[in-house]
Amino acid sequence: MPRASKIWNEEIQKRITVTSKVISCIKETKMLGMVDFLQRAIQDLRISELRRAKQYRMLVTYMNLLGNAPQMVGPVITFGIAILAQRVNVGLSLSIATVFTSLSIIDLVAEPLAQLISSVPRLVASLGSFERIQAFLKEGTTTSAADHSGSSTDEHVEHRTVPHSEGIEMQAAPLQASAPHGDVAVVQNGTFALEPGLEPILHDITIRIRASTITVITGRVGSGKTTLLRGLLGELPSTGLVKGFQGAVAYCSQTTWLTTSTVKDNILGQTNLDDDWYRAVVHSCALVQDFAQLPHGDETVVGSKGQSLSGGQKQRVALARAVYSRLPVLVLDDTLSGLDAPTQYHVWNCLFSSTGLVRQYQASVILTTHSLNCLSHADNVIILGDNGRIAHQGNFDAVKNTAYLENLSLVDIQRDDSTPFENDVSTEASKQIKSPGKDTEVDLEQDLLRKTGDTTLYWYYLKSIGWLYGSAGAIFLVLDCFVRIFPQIWLKFWTEDNKKSGSADTTMYFGVYSAISLMGLVVIGINVWSVKTRSGQSIDHVRRDSVEIFSEHALDATEVSYEVSVQVKQGTDTQKAIFLLVYRAPLSFFGCTDAGDLMNRFSQDLSHIDRDLPTALFMTSLAVLDCLAEGILIMIGAKYLAAAIPFALIALYCLQAFYLKTSRQMRFLDLQASAPLLTKLIESIDGLSTIRAFGWQEAFRTASVDLLDQSQRPYYLLFCIQRWLTLVLDLFVGAIAVLLVSMAIMIPDATSTGAIAVALYNVLNFNRSLARLITSWTELETSLGAIFRIRTFESRTPVEPSPTEEDSVQPPLHWPAHGQLEIRHITASYSTGSKPVLKDIVLSISAGDKIAICGRTGSGKSSLTLALFKLLHLDSGSIVIDGIDINQVPHNILRQRLIAIPQEPLLLPGTLRTNLFPYDDVLSSEDIPSDDSLVDALNKVSLWSTISLHGGLSTDISNLPLSKGQMQLLCLARAIVRKNSSRILVLDEATSAVDQETEEVMIKIIESEFATHTVISVVHRPQFLRGIEKVVTMQEGRITDISS
The missing domain is CATH 1.20.1560.10 (ABC transporter type 1, transmembrane domain)
Known part of the structure; x- marks a missing residue:
């Protein structure tokens, strides 16, 4: 029974894990029209869970049979023996007193016995849970730098990771005292792997990070930049000498992490409020104008995983949290990638320039980025090669002539490259930060009925x-x-x-x-x-x-x-x-x-x-x-x-x-x-x-x-x-x-x-x-x-407005076949009665046009793409695609008929084959791509050589060690597979997580594979999209300029 219970609990865990992941990626899954696929996937897990439970429930049934036997069979046996005794002893009779007294005694014994037996399944099943907990506790523990925050300030901490049969064991040893200009971290001949026993991602790493300097780590997609940062944080098993960071570290992960609380609480974290420092950090992270636009200013609840904020806003809130902590070491994993040019310029100057906040309190900054401008301001540059080793390192002058940097397109984030960031507006807006009471958003559920x-x-x-x-x-x-x-x-x-x-x-x-x-x-x-x-x-x-x-x-x-x-x-x-x-x-x-x-x-x-x-x-x-x-x-x-x-x-x-x-x-x-x-x-x-x-x-x-x-x-x-x-x-x-x-x-x-x-x-x-x-x-x-x-x-629960049966239109199988799009005076909001995020948008896109939408973070770029997928409520106006008003098209059909690459890469539970084409239930069998076409798509995005080493198309997606940039390339491969099903491709900042070289590759692929498609791209750097016919600039939910 413990084994049966353990199997059942494992199946429950699988279902809950997948469900949690799906809910966390709700925007992406809705945009991609994955509802049917995910519903089937979770239902299959549910069915598997219930089938695995049958063995346990059968054992419970047997236990119930055994538990009820004394009470039901006991009287029969007792009275049967009494009848036999009566025939032996003629004088013995079954009187009323004898019978019912015996029956009462049997019940008094049988009832506790039945309860004892019925409690056995729960008791025994709990043993299976204890085994799972014990196995979890016996796994290796990770010792991060912050675990040693209580150690002496005069000591560095050395992390050596050695393989262990039951986990990862981290050993600490004191090192040379830390000085203001000493070393923050040192690695000598270090290797880093994702898990013990797996092939290392990084080999023979030797670096020295000095205090109060800016170290920039760069390299192609999949070169191991995030792996190196996590290794320095003590999150990954390693060999060689790894002298990690001392004490707590201000860390911004590549995937932004926010708690379900207010913006202000997220910035404060576990640090006490300092009003002057808080205002300085908010201004430096270019959040003042955003706070002015949020419904409750910095008291706005960000929602689960920051659903209420744009991608750039989430990154800047996380960056503000790191800076506000005033910790001596800042580790930033591609934190500036989701910012538009003027915002990135403002943030960089206010934080990392010679007069910036970070420089003022002499923090050490370790930053991964693909921006050449950031590299030019770094004290030390580390370039990771494709072979998992350091290709070059040194100051910018020492590495600027390397082949990798020469291949990067120069990104000038000076003010005159784009619409300038209005610092005076931000300064004024900083005085208007709202601080009303928190929106409780908690509804009392009919207390009388309770x-x-x-x-x-x-x-x-x-x-x-x-x-x-x-x-x-x-x-x-x-x-x-x-x-x-x-x-x-x-x-x-x-x-x-x-x-x-x-x-x-x-x-x-x-x-x-x-x-x-x-x-x-x-x-x-x-x-x-x-x-x-x-x-x-x-x-x-x-x-x-x-x-x-x-x-x-x-x-x-x-x-x-x-x-x-x-x-x-x-x-x-x-x-x-x-x-x-x-x-x-x-x-x-x-x-x-x-x-x-x-x-x-x-x-x-x-x-x-x-x-x-x-x-x-x-x-x-x-x-x-x-x-x-x-x-x-x-x-x-x-x-x-x-x-x-x-x-x-x-x-x-x-x-x-x-x-x-x-x-x-x-x-x-x-x-x-x-x-x-x-x-x-x-x-x-x-x-x-x-x-x-x-x-x-x-x-x-x-x-x-x-x-x-x-x-x-x-x-x-x-x-x-x-x-x-x-x-x-x-x-x-x-x-x-x-x-x-x-x-x-x-x-x-x-x-x-x-x-x-x-x-x-x-x-x-x-x-x-x-x-x-x-x-x-x-x-x-x-x-x-x-x-x-x-x-x-x-x-x-509010429901997305959908067309009635009378108004509903069933588009042709291959609609949209041309890709002509008309946006007619639309005003849109996230919900009925809320503040519009798009205001009187008018835009005409001809079939085959290539459109770039740019603007400041939070200006409404992504909101416009959401409106195309009916993810925003249209207060007025209409969107017409190939002559059909999308308000007349059912949601899931519309979203399946448009090809999208969201800002956050979405990988679904299941095999790689399923991830590349999860729409086999809605198309005829001849439209389902062959394995050869899937491999061809992976070759075009340069991923097949990596994937083939891990089992090919049939491998489970969770077993592939893909970086975020590689995940985005995989999403591009998914779009290539579907290119014949639609003539409209929408990219929502799809290149923000990749380096410029990979971005160039993606652009070339899009130019060749989607040459006849209508392409709508939300970008921060429109100059990198060659062949763009129109550049649409947005500000505060309006189109301010359309240029060719």
Whole structure:
């Protein structure tokens, strides 16, 4: 069972990991029209997860069979032995007292035994989780420079990494004292690999980085620039002498990392606020004008992974965080690549010039870049070659004549190269930074419904089950109640007949009793057999049936059967519904919704619906029938006790009203409390290198523990409430038992001895049934709380406006066949009622035109491309492509018909082949590219030689050690594969992560492969796009100039 549980948990981990990655790249996946593919991919993972769970659930079913055997078979064996003893000893008789006393004793023993056995699956399954945790903890740990921040300031720290059978072991040794003009880091004959045992990326590296200098690392795409930085930070295994940075380091990773908080909080990080220094940093990073445009200034919430900011804004916020920290070492991994020319000029001068902020506090800067201008201002330049070794290093004068730099196109980022950056405007804007209260964006979810419950949820869920499965469940419920209650009545008939006649038909009575008692085990056998026969079904059949899930808390066979009928209906449909809800939401929704909250829908809520809700519904329904049946039998045993029924009902009503009012809210709080913890976990994983570099481990650990503690509080309080409920119910049932015995003694002729015996026997179980009713009702409310959250999510999640069936137009298969585009006076915003980001845009693009869109970071360039893909809400105007208004085209069809290369490269889960062409479900088979055409596309972008060494097209994309620039080349190869499906290519700063030489290669490929296409490019350096017919300049959401 631990092994089965471990396999199941691993499958859950795969699904959650992929789902998290997809949600984090929501803009790119929507732009590329990948919704259908990703929905299928995640559904396949879900189906695989449920199929892997069947072995574990089968074992749970066997355990339930074993756990119910004592209670169901025990009386049969006991009475069978008694009958045999009676035949040996004629004087021995089965009296009412003997039978029901024996039955009570058996129950007293069997009930704890059943609970013990039913707890075994959870206990044993937890061992599988402990094994996974243990394996994780035994993995190697990475010792970054910040881990030694507590060491003496007079010491450097040496990092030597040696291979270890169970991980990576980092050893530290003191080195020569650090002086103001000493060495910040030294590497001698160092090699760096991504993981122990893998082929090193960098070989024979020898560098010396001096304090208070600017060191620039450059090289072609894939040469190992990021690898070298991560190696210096202690993030990668290495050999040779590696003397890392001392203490904490201000690090900006190539993929910008921001937390889901305000812009100001992101800049401050874990540093206290210094107003003067903060204003200076904001101005130096050219953020003042951006703050003036943001809805709440620097108090604007950036959203999950900075969804509310443009790419350049995110880079500058991360840069501001690094500078604001005033740490002595700044490590910047291509941080300036996403900035336009005037903004880059301003940032460079304000930070890194002789009078810049960084120079003022004498920080050491290590920067990777492709900008030749940055190289010319560096104190030391390191050029990495294609072979993983240093090709050249020295000052700029010493390396400027090397072949690599001679091949670079000179990038002059002086003011007169582009629209000048208006420093005076920024200065004025700095005085206008808004500081309103934070936008809470947290909606109170109908507090009244949380207290009183929402009865429509029951109907909402029952409708999803369907009449067929609902009827089958009701039949099994009645059958379950019958096989457990009727044997008691049959024993009463048997013992009373034996008392009257003295010689009852023992064979007949015992045979019927045995048959009814064993009926439950027979049904369990049938369900076990059903699991085995259906486990070999094909995946298509599993998709139709959505897979069978058996309860972990089944009381007996009827519960298992009922669980099957309900969960077959549910299956993967719920996840699909949530997924489609997420993908139909506009981009603005993701800017104000935490990733943890979305992940909570796919993890905890989905788990409640799939695993807990059917069980809770069954347990509640069964407990209602049990309480009714047992109550009736108790009343029959003492007729005058019926007078107490109204008082008992009033007491129970008050009890459940008081209990459910509190427990229901505790359950809702329990569901919601996990979202902040998930958000923090996702952020910590994404920014692990940054957190370790800054030395924020303890702060994040403390925050995570605090969130963990908060997430557990509702559960603990609910547990305390349940203990109180158990006490009150025991006292209530005890009072009923006292009344029953008192009436039986005082009014002996009011009922029969057998009825009294049955009543007393049911009194023993009545408190358990009542407790089970209220607790299972609470569990049902909890699980329905997940339904409530999803239904609320469905009703409150905005949906991208789509054309009605009457207005919808189905474009031709190869539309757009020409690539003519008309933008007619469009005004667009991220959501209805929000501030427009595009204002009265008018642009005519002829078929085959090559258009460059440029402007300051945040000017609306990327927003214009988003409007082409209907990712922005058009407040007015229209966009017409080849004579068809895109407002009449369904979203996914439009996005699949345009070829796009987004700013952030998107690699999908699966093989390389799938990544290159994930559209095989929408085109005819003859349009699916062959492997030869895929290889040809990879050869054109110079990636096949690298990829072929790692398994070719069939290799999993996660196993390819690609740099960010190489990922962008792979996205270009994907576009080449699709070039015949459309005549429009949109590039959203697609060359920002590559060096100028690679950019030249990409431009040549685009010129040759898309010569007849309409090409719309968002660029920072339009002079590098040869053959451009029009250059469109934007500012503050408007087109300010169109030049040829």
